[in-house]
Amino acid sequence: MGEALDEYMKVLLDCGMKPQSEIVAVCDSAGRITAEPVYAAICAPHYNACAMDGIATLASYTVGASEESPVVLSPEQFVRVDTGDLLPDGFDCVVMVEDVVFADGTGDSSSETGQGDGSPVLRSTTDRENRPRCPVSCTITATSTPWKHVRVIGEDICAGEMILPSNTEIIPSALGAMIASGVLEVQVIKKPVVGFIPTGDEIITPVANPKPGEILEFNSAIVSAMLKKWGAVSKVYPIVKDNKELIIKALKKALGECDIILLSAGASKGREDFSAAAISDVAKILVQGIAMRPGKPTILGYDGAKPVIGMPGYPVSGIIVMEQILQPLVSFLSCATRVPDKYIDAVLSRPVKSTAGFFEFTRVKLGFVKNVVIASPISGGSGVVTSFMRADGILEVPQDVTEYKTSDKVRVRLLRREDEIKRSIVAIGSHDQLLDEIGDLLQSGQGDGSPVLRYTADRENRPRSPFSLTSTNVGSMQGIYAIRKGEAHIAGVHLLDEKTGEYNKSFVNRLIPEGGVTLYKCVKRKQGLLLAKGNPKGITGIGDLLNGGIRYVNRQKGSGTRILFDYLCRRDGIDAAAVYGYDREVYTHMSVAALVAAGMADAGIGTYSAAKMYDLDFLHISDEVYDLLIPDHFLELPSIQALLGVISSKEFKNRLEKLGGYIVF
Amino acid sequence: MGEALDEYMKVLLDCGMKPQSEIVAVCDSAGRITAEPVYAAICAPHYNACAMDGIATLASYTVGASEESPVVLSPEQFVRVDTGDLLPDGFDCVVMVEDVVFADGTGDSSSETGQGDGSPVLRSTTDRENRPRCPVSCTITATSTPWKHVRVIGEDICAGEMILPSNTEIIPSALGAMIASGVLEVQVIKKPVVGFIPTGDEIITPVANPKPGEILEFNSAIVSAMLKKWGAVSKVYPIVKDNKELIIKALKKALGECDIILLSAGASKGREDFSAAAISDVAKILVQGIAMRPGKPTILGYDGAKPVIGMPGYPVSGIIVMEQILQPLVSFLSCATRVPDKYIDAVLSRPVKSTAGFFEFTRVKLGFVKNVVIASPISGGSGVVTSFMRADGILEVPQDVTEYKTSDKVRVRLLRREDEIKRSIVAIGSHDQLLDEIGDLLQSGQGDGSPVLRYTADRENRPRSPFSLTSTNVGSMQGIYAIRKGEAHIAGVHLLDEKTGEYNKSFVNRLIPEGGVTLYKCVKRKQGLLLAKGNPKGITGIGDLLNGGIRYVNRQKGSGTRILFDYLCRRDGIDAAAVYGYDREVYTHMSVAALVAAGMADAGIGTYSAAKMYDLDFLHISDEVYDLLIPDHFLELPSIQALLGVISSKEFKNRLEKLGGYIVF
DSSP states (O other), X not given: OOHHHHHHHHHHHTSSOOOOEEEEEGGGOTTOBBSSOEEOSSOBSSSOEEOSSEEEEOGGGGTTOOSSSOEEEOGGGOEEEOTTOBOOTTOOEEEEGGGEEETTSOBHHHHHHTOOOOOOOOOSSGGGTTSOOOSSOEEEOSOOOTTTTEEOXXXXXXXXXXXXXXXXXXXXXXXXXXXXXXXXXXXXXXXXXXXXXXXXXXXXXXXXSOOTTOEEOOHHHHHXXXXXXXXXXXXXXXXXXXXXXXXXXXXXXXXXXXXXXXXXXXXXXXXXXXXXXXXXXXXXXXXXXXXEESOTTOEEEEETTEEEEEEOSSHHHHHHHIIIXXXXXXXHHHTOOOOOOOEEEEEESSOEEOOTTOEEEEEEEEEEETTEEEEEEOOOXXXXXXXXXXXXXXXXXXXXXXXXXXXXEEEEEESSOHHHHHTEEEXXXXXXXXXXXXXXXXXXXXXXXXXXXXXXXXXXOOSSOSOEEXXXXXXXXXXXXXXXXXXXXXXXXXXXXXXXXXXXXXXXXXXXXXXXXXXXXXXXXXXXXXXXXXXXXXXXXXXXXXXXXXXXXXXXXXXXXXXXXXXXXXXXXOOGGGSTTTTOEESSHHHHHHHHHTTSOSEEEEEHHHHHHTTOEEEEEEEEEEEEEEEGGGTTSHHHHHHHHHHTSHHHHHHHHHHOSEEEO | OOHHHHHHHHHHHTSSOOOOEEEEEGGGOTTOBBSSOEEOSSOBSSXXXXXXXXXXXXXXXXXXOOSSSOEEEOGGGOEEEOTTOBOOTTOOEEEXXXXXXXXXXXXXXXXXXXXXXXXXXXOSSXXXXXXXXXXXXXXXXXXXXXXXXXXXXXXXXXXXXEEEOTTOBOOHHHHHHHHHTTXXXXXXXXXXXXXXXXXXXXXXXXXXXXXXXXXXXXXHHHHHHHHHHTTOEEEEOOOBOSOHHHHHHHHHHHHHHXXXXXXXXXXXXXXXXXXXXXXXXXXXXXXXXXXXXXXXXXXXXXXXXXXXXXXXXXXHHHHHHIIIIIHHHHHHHHTOOOOOOOEEEEEESSOEEOOTTOEEEEEEEEEEETTEEEEEEOOOOTTOHHHHHTOSEEEEEOXXXXXXXXXXXXEEEESSOHHHHHTEEEEEEOOXXXXXXXXXXXXXXXXXXXXXXXXXXXXXXXXXXXXXXXXEEOOHHHHHHXXXXXXXXXXXXXXXXXXXXXXXXXXXXXXXXXXXXEEEEEEEEEEEEEEOTTOTTOOOSGGGGGSTTOOEEEEOTTOHHHHHHHHHHHHHTOOXXXXXXXXXXXXXXXXXXXXXXXXXXXXXXXXXXXXXXXXXXXXXXXEEEEEEEEEGGGTTSHHHHHHHHHHTSXXXXXXXXXXXXXXXX
C-alpha cells in the first residue's frame, strides 16, 4: 500500500484500541482465540480407567498365561469390566475379553450379539460398586503386566497443566481436551463489533420493485458477510438521511456500542455529503481522501480508541476499503492470524492504466490456458458490483506505476483458489445467454444427463462436474483474436461473410491462417430488430431507422451483430452513420433489449431470446450460425469434453427451447 | 484409503442420498451454495443514474466548453444532481461539480462545508420530481458527451441475466449483485443435518467435578465443531444408556430428523456394546470393523438414503472416522468444494510401525529446523485427545507399509498452516512447566514487556509475537540427542555429573564433541520428594522408599530426574531396583505429582512447583540447574531472540514466582 496510507494505518492501529475478552462455553468456543492460557482443572482421565473390555485383575495372577498354558482365575481374582470403567480397587491391569473365556461360556461371543446376559457385573459408576462379582471362574490365555490396558489417572492431561497458551485458535480437538480436563468455560478474545451506518436520501432498504431514483442498500449485506468471514460482528444501523445532525446522532450512538465505526457514502465532496463534517464533530479526522483507487474519497478518523471510517458508497470502492483498511484493524482486535494473501504470476491480456501517485486495485479475470495464466482486466467503474463478484484476482498497481502493457508479466492477488481457476473454461467472444446456461449445466453436472457421482482418491466427490465456465463478452472478432493469442479455450462467433453468405469460416481462415482450430457447430439463432412492445413507432425494417425521432442502440465494434447491421445498411443503401444512436454501443443482446424496454431506445438488433425475455416486439432478420471456435489441442481436455457433452445433452436443448429462438444442429 | 473402504464409501455415497435445497434471505446467504441459477429480477441500475455530483444537462449544450472558453448554461438548460440521482428527463449527461461554477457562487465550495445551502434542487426520488430548478445560471469548463457520468439502466446487470450459476459458493460481493438486481431470496443447498447420539452408562454431560468412573461426554463438542467447519449442522441427542432398545429408539428418532446418523461408542465388541445390534435393527449394515487405525471398530450402514455410522467412543478414533468417512458424505450433501488437503515432505525423527492390512493415521508434530521439516510421531493411544490437539500433521501409512524407519522421508498431511509451523520453536528435552509459560508469553507478546504492534507490508499486524513454542517431553538426554540430530531448536536439560557435581556441561561435551552449541542459563529449580499431604507414610528420605508398602513412581530413562534418583540411590547405597515402583515410568513432574495426589503412589521425585500445584508435601533434595541447550547458529533467529527476550522479561519472573521453587539467574 502507499507509504502515506501506511502511516495513517499506523496511527489508527496505535490509537489505543485493544483486543477485549469474554467468557464463552467451551462447546461454543471452536474457532475462537484464547485470551489467556487454559490450564487443566482436573486430570484426564481423572481416575484409573479400563482401556479395554475384559477383566480387571492383578498382573501377578496372570504370570505365565498363554494360549498353550491358560491360567484359571477364581471369581475373587477378577471382575468383569468394560472400556471406560473405573479400575476396581485391588487390581492393577485389564486382560482384554479376547483373551478370556468364562466358565459359564459367556465372554467375547455373548457380547457380539450385544444382548447382555443379565449376569451381575462390577461396574464403574458409584451406584454399581457394591454389585456382586462374577460368580464363575475364568480362563485367561495371555500374561499381563501392571497397568496394562489401564488409562492411568493423568495419562493424557495432568490437572494444572497448560492445555492451550494465549492467542491460540481453538480447534475442534481442543474442545475435547478442555472438557476432558474439567474446563467448561474459556476466556476468549471478543469478536470486534463493527458498526455500519448507511446514509443517503436515495438509499432504501431492499425491496423487490424499487422506484426510479431509489437505490437498494446492499453495502451492509456485503460488509456484514466480509466481517463474519474475518471473525468480527457487524451491527447495521438504520439508513440515515443526508442530514448532518442526524448523521452525528447516529455516529454517537454507534461509538457507544461498537469498536469500529463505518459511515457509508457521503465521503466525497458532493453538496449533500455530510460525512466529513459529521465525523469531525465526533472524532479527530486523520485524512480526507486517500491515494488509493478505488476508495479515494475515504475519510479516516478516530474517537479515543475507536477508528471511524467514512467509506465511499460505491460497492467496489467499499470492498477495497474494507480489505485494505478495515481488515487490518479487525485482525488486530480479533487477534486472528490472517491467512497470508496468495499471489500468482500472470500475463496481461489488455493494457492497464493507472493514475500516478495512486495505489490502484484492478479487478481481473484469470484463465489457465495452455499452462499460462492470463489476466484480463474487468471493465466497469467502482459502481459495478459485478466487476468484483466476477473477479478472480486483484492486480495491485503500485503508486509509481502508471501503465502495464499487454503481455506484461504481473503478480495478481488471488480472490479464488487456484485449483478452482484451473478448472474453469475460459470463453472470450460473442455473447449469448446460452453460454450462461452451458456454465450452469456444467457446474450442476446435469449436462451429461445424470449427476456425476465420483469417489476419487482425493475425496473430491460431489454430485456435479468439477468444471465451470467464465465468459467475457467482447464480440466475435475479439473472440477469434483471443483464441489466436492463446487467451481463451473457446470463443462464441457469428460472423457473416457478405460475399459468400457463409458464417465464420472465412474470418477464421483469414485471422488464423495457420489453422489448428475447429469451428464447433453450436446453434442457429434468430436475430432481428428488437422494438418496443406493440411497435409504437411503426418500424418495419432497417430503412425506418432513419425516420425522425427513431433512436437506435448499437453493439460494439467487432461484434457479429454490429457487422450484421453494417452489412444490412450497405445492402439496403443506408448511411449507417446517419442512424441516430449509431455511436451508442452496448455489449450484449440483453443490454439492447433492456434499453428498448426502458424506452431509452426505439430499436436495436438482438436475438429473439432477448426480445422474449423483455417481452419486446421482434422483427426477424436472419437465422445466424453461432459456432464455438476451439483450438484442436483443447478438444481432448476433460473440461472441453464435458462442455461438448453439455451441448449435446437433452437438458441443454430444453434450456434453449425455454429461451426461444434457437435451432439446434 | 484402503480399497475395501473405498468400496464401502461408494456404496454409502450411492445409497440414494441427494443434496436438498432451501430458500434463504440473500443477506444471510454468504458462504452458501446456490441450488439453481440466479437470474436478475430487475436491471442494475434500474434507472439512468447520475454517476457524479454536479449538473445534468444535454451533451449538445456543452460542446466546446473548456477552462479557456467556459460555456454558460441558463437555468432551464440544467439541473443540479448528486451521485445516484435519477437522470432527469430531457438530459443525457452529467457534468461533474468540479467543472461547474454557479452564478450564485455555490457549487463545489459550498458542498465542502457539508451544510447544504437551502437552494431548491431537482432530486431523484419521486416526491422531489416537481421541485423547481436551480434559479441561477452556471458556467461549465468541460465538454461532455452523451451518457458521460451516467450509469445507464442495465449497465451492470440486465434483468434476466444469469448472476450466478448453480453450485456456486456465494461470496460477499455476490450479495450486492443479487440485491442490486432485485433478488432478495435465493435457493441454496440445505446444510446437511448430522445426528449425533452418544451412548454409554459411564458417559455424563460435562460437569466440573465428575466422580470416578464418570466420563465427560466431549465427543459431541468435537463433532459439532468439525461439522460446523464443513458447512453442516449437528443435532446432538441426549446420552443413551447401554440398552439396545433405548438405542434403537434414539436411532429411529434421529433417522426421522437427520440426513446422516452417528452413533458414538459401543462400536467394538464389548459385552455392553449394542451398536451393531441396534443399527442392524433400523438399517442395513454394510460392514462392522474397517481396515483403518484408529477407527477399526467402526460400523457402516444405511437406512434408505441415510447413512448410519457406528463410531468408536475414543476421541482420536472418532476424529479420524469423521475426517475419513463423514466428511466425504457431508461434502457430497452440501455440494461444497473441499479445499484440497495440503501435504508436506518431512523426515521422520522416530520409527513408525503399522499393522499390515490397515490404513494407519499417525499424529505427528512438525518442526522446521534448518529448513528441514522434522516429523515426530506423537505417542498416546486413541483415547488421548491431546495427541490430536497437539498434532501438526497426519502421517497416512498405506495398508501395505508396516514400518517407516528413522530418517525416512515421508509425506505428511498438514493440520496447520505451513507458515504457522514455520514460526514455531521446537523444544525437545526435559519437561518443565516453565516451557509452557515461555510459550504463552511468546504467543501473547508479553515477553518483551509490551505488546508488539506492527503494521507490516504483509499486513500481519497484531498485538502479539508471531512465534510459538511446541515442546515434546522426552527427558534431558533425548533433548541433547535431538539437538545433535538437528531435530530441535532448543532442549531443556538438567543433568547432574556425579563426579564434578556440575550440571549439563560434561554431558553436552561428551555427546556433542564438535561443539557449536550453547548452554543458555535459564533457572535453578528445587527438586525433591513429592509426598502425600501431611506425609502420612512418614517418609524422611530416599532410604525410606525401601520400607514395606511404600510405592514409588519413577521417571523415564534418560530424564534428568531419573538420573538424579539413580545417583542418590548409589550415593546412599540403596539398591534402586528394589524400590517398589522403580519400573513405573511417567514422563513429567506433573504426572508424578498427580499420581501421588491420587494416592496411587506414595513418593516420587519432582519439582517444587509440581508439589505446590497439587498441594503435596515436599522434601527438598537439591537445587538443580535447568539450562536451555541451543545450537549457536540458531541464536540469531528472530524466534530464538524473542524467546531469549521472554526469558529475561519481568513477566516471566512473575510467572516463575507464582509457580514457586525457581531461582532466576
